[in-house]
Amino acid sequence: MDAAEPTEGAAWDEVTPDAARRLLIAAVEAFAEQGYHATTTRDIAGRAGMSPAALYIHYKTKEELLHRISRLGHEKAVRILQAAADAEGSAAERLARAVRSFVVWHAEHHTTARVVQYELDALGPEHRAEVVDLRRQCDAAVRRILLDGVRDGEFDVPDVPGTTLAVMSLCIDVARWFNAAGRRTPDEVGVLYADLVNRMVRSGA
Amino acid sequence: MDAAEPTEGAAWDEVTPDAARRLLIAAVEAFAEQGYHATTTRDIAGRAGMSPAALYIHYKTKEELLHRISRLGHEKAVRILQAAADAEGSAAERLARAVRSFVVWHAEHHTTARVVQYELDALGPEHRAEVVDLRRQCDAAVRRILLDGVRDGEFDVPDVPGTTLAVMSLCIDVARWFNAAGRRTPDEVGVLYADLVNRMVRSGA
DNA sequence: CCCATCGCTGAGCAAGCGCTTAGGGAGCGC
DNA sequence: GCGCTCCCTAAGCGCTTGCTCAGCGATGGG
Numbered sequence: 001m002d003a004a005e006p007t008e009g010a011a012w013d014e015v016t017p018d019a020a021r022r023l024l025i026a027a028v029e030a031f032a033e034q035g036y037h038a039t040t041t042r043d044i045a046g047r048a049g050m051s052p053a054a055l056y057i058h059y060k061t062k063e064e065l066l067h068r069i070s071r072l073g074h075e076k077a078v079r080i081l082q083a084a085a086d087a088e089g090s091a092a093e094r095l096a097r098a099v100r101s102f103v104v105w106h107a108e109h110h111t112t113a114r115v116v117q118y119e120l121d122a123l124g125p126e127h128r129a130e131v132v133d134l135r136r137q138c139d140a141a142v143r144r145i146l147l148d149g150v151r152d153g154e155f156d157v158p159d160v161p162g163t164t165l166a167v168m169s170l171c172i173d174v175a176r177w178f179n180a181a182g183r184r185t186p187d188e189v190g191v192l193y194a195d196l197v198n199r200m201v202r203s204g205a
Numbered sequence: 206m207d208a209a210e211p212t213e214g215a216a217w218d219e220v221t222p223d224a225a226r227r228l229l230i231a232a233v234e235a236f237a238e239q240g241y242h243a244t245t246t247r248d249i250a251g252r253a254g255m256s257p258a259a260l261y262i263h264y265k266t267k268e269e270l271l272h273r274i275s276r277l278g279h280e281k282a283v284r285i286l287q288a289a290a291d292a293e294g295s296a297a298e299r300l301a302r303a304v305r306s307f308v309v310w311h312a313e314h315h316t317t318a319r320v321v322q323y324e325l326d327a328l329g330p331e332h333r334a335e336v337v338d339l340r341r342q343c344d345a346a347v348r349r350i351l352l353d354g355v356r357d358g359e360f361d362v363p364d365v366p367g368t369t370l371a372v373m374s375l376c377i378d379v380a381r382w383f384n385a386a387g388r389r390t391p392d393e394v395g396v397l398y399a400d401l402v403n404r405m406v407r408s409g410a
Numbered sequence: 411c412c413c414a415t416c417g418c419t420g421a422g423c424a425a426g427c428g429c430t431t432a433g434g435g436a437g438c439g440c
Numbered sequence: 441g442c443g444c445t446c447c448c449t450a451a452g453c454g455c456t457t458g459c460t461c462a463g464c465g466a467t468g469g470g
Contacts, residue, residue, distance in 0.1 A: 037242035041428060051449050162397045173378040192367045199405045246458060256419050
């Protein structure tokens with residue numbers, strides 16, 4: 001389907017210089033494993049092979065690290081969903097693409113996704129507001145597909161906002177339970193979930 | 206202050222003495238708002254109107270508080286799902302009841318549910334193992350309903366374990382996004398979700 | 411009226427936290 | 441060689457954390 005998903009390392013290409021990227025990747029792993037509040041700056045620096053003080057050359061605070069991770073992750077999510085919503089094809093095809101690529105991203109980058117989706121409350125007020133706005137754009141993209149499908153008679157969806165919520169919720173929760181060592185590949189989960197969501201909205205019964 | 210949630214107080218009836226219950230309810234609120242690691246023992250004791258030291262008369266450690274909350278919550282979840290699985294009626298009726306009551310519980314007690322579902326990793330190894338076992342019982346109850354429905358030709362479910370996972374995931378994530386001040390009541394969400402899940406598994410299209 | 415018991419508090423300890431500061435060493439133009 | 445810049449470290453500051461402990465006031469049996 002769409003262009004190959006970048007790998008874990010390549011996803012942070014835009015973060016420079018090298019030391020800042022290494023710290024950020026270390027922070028993602030630590031936050032995903034233990035949560036933001038349980039992670040110490042010493043732990044992050046240690047994973048990146050640096051002394052505790054090195055962190056503060058590249059980031060003002062620990063919270064700024066989380067903010068950078070959260071913003072980059074949400075921007076990626078918005079891009080994935082808007083690409084699907086803007087694509088050619090029937091509403092069913094666009095919805096399937098949206099769910100599949102969104103789920104694959106959550107499964108493949110489940111460490112990043114876990115931080116992005118579950119550490120939102122650890123952000124400061126203005127940083128959180130910025131990220132909440134990006135989430136609204138995610139919702140809007142999915143809702144647009146559903147509304148198109150209802151308008152064209154493709155879908156039977158009595159409660160569009162509620163179903164949008166449920167679809168997003170289903171995809172996001174993948175980050176919580178997905179385990180790379182488990183028996184399902186990200187793509188298998190994506191295909192399964194696209195089918196389940198299609199069943200939720202298809203008309204006729 | 207919690208008059209809006211009539212069952213909230215009654216849910217912790219079994220916790221005695223009174224001071225221990227007040228501390229536990231304070232801990233649920235604090236953990237749900239800020240997360241386990243961001244909550245201090247001083248905060249919990251303060252919410253219960255006590256000094257920091259009072260906590261350690263009733264609980265050995267902060268982790269024991271989380272364990273008690275998590276265990277009681279999971280036991281309730283198991284009871285809800287097994288009651289639905291064991292009920293009379295068609296598989297569709299039992300599935301609808303399971304989803305509806307499970308979702309209503311997550312919405313009504315979303316503070317408790319948030320702690321129960323998202324602070325699992327903060328438990329010590331042996332306490333976590335105990336709780337993970339209870340979660341397997343939850344999964345098993347839902348899977349049993351799906352298998353019955355497939356056997357009787359009521360459901361069309363190509364991937365029973367995967368669909369079980371998705372149904373549980375959908376219900377659990379309610380605890381993350383549900384807001385008591387929002388425009389949906391717990392019962393409305395329960396009815397909506399029961400319908401969406403029914404559409405996932407119904408045969409014919 | 412006394413004193414043991416229970417539930418609790420005030421004060422504080424050792425450890426660990428986020429973050430700062432002074433300074434070292436490699437690479438560069440001149 | 442010299443000085444300048446850029447990354448980085450060792451040491452540590454001020455503060456908060458989970459948890460402890462000696463002791464206090466209220467209660468109730470004798």
